[in-house]
Amino acid sequence: MEQMYACGNCGAPVAYGQTSCSVCGVPIDWGTTQSPPSSQYDYQQQAWEQQPSSTNPQQEYTQQAESYQQPQYSQTTEQPNPGRQRISLHTIRKSLKKIPLNIALPLIVIFILLTLGGIMVATIANEEGQPSQNSKPTIASTAAQPVITTFTSNPASIISEQTSELAWEVTGATSVSIDQGVGSVDLSGKKTVAPTTTTTYTLTAVNDKGSVTSATTITINAMGAPTISKFTITPNVIDAGQPAVLQWDITGATSMSIDQNIGNIASSGTQTVYPSTSTTYKLTATNSAGSSNASAAITVNASSVPVISSFTAGPSAISAGESSTLQWNVTGASSVSIDQGVGTVAASGTQLVSPTTTTTYTLTATNSVGSATASATVALTAPTPPVIISFTANPSVITTGQSTTFQWNITGATSLSIDNDIGIVSDTRIPIITPSETKTYTITATNSAGSIQASTTITVNAAGAPTISSFTASPSVITSGSSNLQWDVTGATSVSINQNIGTVSTSETRVVTPTETTIYTITATNSFGQSTASVTITKADITAGYPVISSFIANPGTISAGGSSQLSWQIQGDVTSLSIDQGIGTPPAYGAAVTVFPTQKTTYTLTATNSVGSNSYSATVNVQ
The missing domain is CATH 2.60.40.10 (Immunoglobulins)
Structure with missing residues (x-):
């Protein structure tokens, strides 16, 4: 008698050592057992192989089935369905004898196909090679599709411009992706999204057995006006000089501010304030849907006199x-x-x-x-004498027969007069003179507090003698350092300057560094005679208080006919008056620029005056 065992898949009897079930074809693993184990499941070989001879097939089947008992399944294997009876091959053979062949054959084919499409057989063995009361052949399940454990959105409901977080957990997938532009993702993870409309996100997990999907929807709610959940001031009663703290919490706002010179704020925070009087603070929060306001008031008690x-x-x-x-x-x-x-x-x-x-x-x-x-x-205070800011003649050097005009800038005077038989003058009565020789003219300014005078010299050169168009020192007052002598001469065969400077060109700038107040005289000579002009550079003590002209420039220094240049300057120290010659007079404001339109090469002199004295600086504009 051969020992027989039940197939773990279809229940058909199998012999020890058999490699696969002869009914369902599932492979059988006997483990390391080297000899047939003893078993309570003995079959009579001839009962299995011989055709049933009994006239009662049901009795014969029952007798044989009683000698076969189902094995007890271990806890590690899926338990059989108690409502489903296993059918042995012997039972099938007996039943098929009663069915015509043309009907039985298709049934057998269907049975085999259904069996092969389900479960694979594993092993039947224990460590000693003996079948256990709690064991059966191990069933190996076929590979499954991916499993999406979770796929959520948090929060699932937001307002426009807010965000939500997608979170997922997937097992058994070779690739995972999320639509709506998210793309490929890991088996597990999180992703922040900001949909502008209600959106459904679908996660797809794929492996070689197929794909599965899961979806989650984020709902976009209509935006309302911002919410000011908190706006307080603590404490709300203080003494003058004590601090208080504003505190606020706002949601749904794109801009937030507090008045009383606090300005823009974050959506939540605090601000320490020191109101000197009882004050109400107003908070305004705004978004595209509108604005919300809140107020916080504080009472300030006076703890002392103001x-x-x-x-x-x-x-x-x-x-x-x-x-x-x-x-x-x-x-x-x-x-x-x-x-x-x-x-x-x-x-x-x-x-x-x-x-x-x-x-x-x-x-x-x-x-x-x-x-x-x-x-x-x-x-x-008592009235003060007039102030003569400037007094010049333009031009200051002429030839015999030419004319010149006086220019002045004077404040605080009730009357003005010029000597040399000119007499009373005013801002509307400016004399034009034609002196026949070099002469110095003095202007007298008078008011109830007294009089003050200033002089200017008009140099008259003989006809044909050289013309000294300009001769300036910039600056005319120095405390240390140097000054620039600048001149422009025409019609001369030789030009020289005293003070050991010597022969110079007809148009030049020379840097000088006098150690004391010095008068420089330029002499221009030709066959008709000589012309001269002088400038004084005052060497003053640094504490004397003269105005300091840091710079006076013309930009550009060279222009085309019809063009313009800007005069600009910088002055330090106390200045009571400021003037520019060539008919400009007092500038519109200290430090402002003045635009000039010379028609020929012109030298402009800036004069700054205070109670100590005057300082001057020159700049030349060349006209091409």
């Missing part, structure tokens, strides 16, 4: 008809006022006043605790 940080008058001394500016700064006051007809004013500010006599102004600052005062005096 503090007047400053109260000044500038200038503190003026002449009749001039003005002074009062300026102040006060903290901790509920009201501020200034006497002398000024009245109530802000806690800080300025006020222009024009007193006709020396006047003291008193500022009073008040709060619930008390008052504080401060004073500033504007003194009215």
Whole structure:
């Protein structure tokens, strides 16, 4: 009698050592067992091989089936379905004898195909080579499609411009991808997305057995006005000078700001403030749907009298008809006022006043605790003599028969006069003269405080003698360093300058470094005679207080006929007046540029004056 065992796939009997089931064809692994194990599942060989001889087939099948018992399956293997009875080959053979061949053959083919499409057989063995009461041949399942464990979006509902996070976990896939432009991804991961409309994202996992998908939808809700969930000030009652903290929290806003000079803010944060008086702060949050507002108020108690940080008058001394500016700064006051007809004013500010006599102004600052005062005096000074800013002749060098015109810039004068029989002059009465010889002219400016004078020399050269168009020193006052002598001469056969400079060309610039106040004289000579001109370079003490002209330039220095050039300058020190010759006069503002349109080569001289004296600087524009 041969020992028989049941096929783990179809239940058909198999002999020990058989490599595959003769019914379903599934391979059988017997492990390392070297000899047939003893078994309770003995079949009579002849009962399996012989045709049933009994006239009662059901009885014969029952007798044989009673000698065969199903093995007990181990816990590591799928348990058989208790509602499904295994059918042995013997049973099939007995049943098929009762069915015509043309019907039985297709049934057998269907049975084999169904069996081969399901499960593969593994092994039946234990360590000793004996079948266990809790074992059966191990069944190896066929490879499966990928498994998408999770695919979610968080949050699943957002408003426009917000983001959501996709998260997924996949096993058994060779490739994973997400649509909507995300593309290929790892088996597990996260991805931040920002859809602008409600969007469904589909994840597809693929392997050689097929593909599976999973979807998640992110809903876009309509945007509303921003939400200000918090806007507070802590504490909301303080004493003057103490701090308080504004705190806020905003969602859904594209721009946020707080008034009271705080300005733009982040969507959440804090700001320390030091209000001097009770104040209400307003927060405004805006997006495309509209704006939201919130307010936070704080009460400031006065713990002491107001503090007047400053109260000044500038200038503190003026002449009749001039003005002074009062300026102040006060903290901790509920009201501020200034006497002398000024009245109530802000806690800080300025006020222009024009007193006709020396006047003291008193500022009073008040709060619930008390008052504080401060004073500033504007003194009215006696009239001062006129100031002669400049007095020149243009041109200052002429030949016999030519004419020249006086130019001046004078302030504070009630009358003007020029000697040498010219007499009274004014801004509307400017004489044109034709002197026959070199002569010095003096202008006198007068007011109730006195008189002041200034002079200029007109050089008259004989007819045919050389013409010295210009001879300047820039600057004319130095404390150290050097000055530039510049000249322009025509019609001369020789030109020279004293002070050991010697012979020079007709048009040149020469740097000189005098150690004391020095007069430089240029002499131009031809067959008709000589022409001369002089300039003085004043060597002043650095503490003397002369105006300092750092630069005076013409840009461009050379122009075409009909073109223009800009004169610009820089001056240091106290300057009471400023002027440029060649008919320009007082510039519109200190430091501003002046545009000139010379028709021929012209030298412009800038003169800066204060109470100590004057300084000058020249610049030449060449016309091609």
